[in-house]
Amino acid sequence: MHYEIILNPTAGNGKAKKTWNILQPVIEGQLDYSLHQTDYANHEAFFAKRIAKAHPHNSDTVVIVIGGDGTLHNVLNGLVKAGSTLPLSYIPAGTGNDFARGYGISLNPEKALQQIVSTTKAHTITIGHYTESIKNEEGYFLNNIGIGFDAAIVSRTNSSKAKKSLNKLRLGNFSYLSKAFGVIYDQQPFQLTLQEQGHHYIFANAFIVVATNHPYIGGGFQIDRSANVNDDAISMVIAERKNWLLTLWEVIQFGRGKLAESRFAHHFHAKTLHYSTTSLEFGQIDGENMGNRFYDLNVDTSHYQFWQEPLN
Numbered sequence: 001m002h003y004e005i006i007l008n009p010t011a012g013n014g015k016a017k018k019t020w021n022i023l024q025p026v027i028e029g030q031l032d033y034s035l036h037q038t039d040y041a042n043h044e045a046f047f048a049k050r051i052a053k054a055h056p057h058n059s060d061t062v063v064i065v066i067g068g069d070g071t072l073h074n075v076l077n078g079l080v081k082a083g084s085t086l087p088l089s090y091i092p093a094g095t096g097n098d099f100a101r102g103y104g105i106s107l108n109p110e111k112a113l114q115q116i117v118s119t120t121k122a123h124t125i126t127i128g129h130y131t132e133s134i135k136n137e138e139g140y141f142l143n144n145i146g147i148g149f150d151a152a153i154v155s156r157t158n159s160s161k162a163k164k165s166l167n168k169l170r171l172g173n174f175s176y177l178s179k180a181f182g183v184i185y186d187q188q189p190f191q192l193t194l195q196e197q198g199h200h201y202i203f204a205n206a207f208i209v210v211a212t213n214h215p216y217i218g219g220g221f222q223i224d225r226s227a228n229v230n231d232d233a234i235s236m237v238i239a240e241r242k243n244w245l246l247t248l249w250e251v252i253q254f255g256r257g258k259l260a261e262s263r264f265a266h267h268f269h270a271k272t273l274h275y276s277t278t279s280l281e282f283g284q285i286d287g288e289n290m291g292n293r294f295y296d297l298n299v300d301t302s303h304y305q306f307w308q309e310p311l312n
């Protein structure tokens, strides 16, 4: 087996670079590999396309990503857009590492590597596919697409002056929580229209709108414990902002991983979801900022091969 390794050394505030320094002596002389180290944002997608071109026939080649959820997202999209089906493996080294939690990959780099080298057959998992018709975009996600609450936090955290030192801190830490309180205070409810399985819904006061492929969001919080990368469906959780008390309750339930089960939230599980906003809202995809914009999204399922034995 030949391994094409794509490393984002800046992920996790330099954690990915340290991860590589741990793994390199382990694999040197043991594995047949090439290393591609990014120099700028989204360089990983360029590498993915180049690797796809160099290996058009899946000739015993696996692409290993060392970085965070954003790096993995960009590599997946680079491969698929280049028409490649090369299997992917992932060594989590970001701040959030939500995909690793959702798929079952150890956060310990040596164990994650072991999950790769012990693999004998690829595992096909569900990934999300989306088209956004206002900006005419198309792509894939491994974790989730969020509009509103979580996306506004990602946007604030990424644009914060403290970002460099705090490195995109997200849920589960003080910086993210302080941003969350700011967003609870500022974020206005918005209108969301949803079509799902022939039904048409209008949510006049949407506040949290997350389409997810597995339970995890924001660095280990569970938006929907029933979501699973192995079933051919995407989950959607919508919470509305009707009054202060309810909003606070919903955010607490979000933090406890129980929002999807709450009677105040709306929960869908479907192969196709079509939804749109009528106002400018923040969006995030796999933790990457989509900007402040209108959305007309069609989300459905697709599949991709992973070369990694999931943890039980």
Ligand SMILES: Nc1ncnc2c1ncn2[C@@H]1O[C@H](COP(=O)(O)OP(=O)(O)OP(=O)(O)O)[C@@H](O)[C@H]1O
Residues within 6 Å of the ligand: 008, 009, 010, 011, 012, 013, 038, 039, 040, 041, 042, 043, 044, 067, 068, 069, 070, 071, 072, 074, 093, 094, 095, 096, 097, 098, 168, 286, 287, 288
């Ligand atoms: N050499 C680089 N310099 C600056 N940015 C980079 C570089 N290589 C990749 N990037 C960008 O860094 C961004 C963040 O990467 P990633 O999400 O993997 O790390 P993270 O934010 O630390 O982790 P997580 O998303 O798991 O919290 C991505 O948009 C990626 O394109």
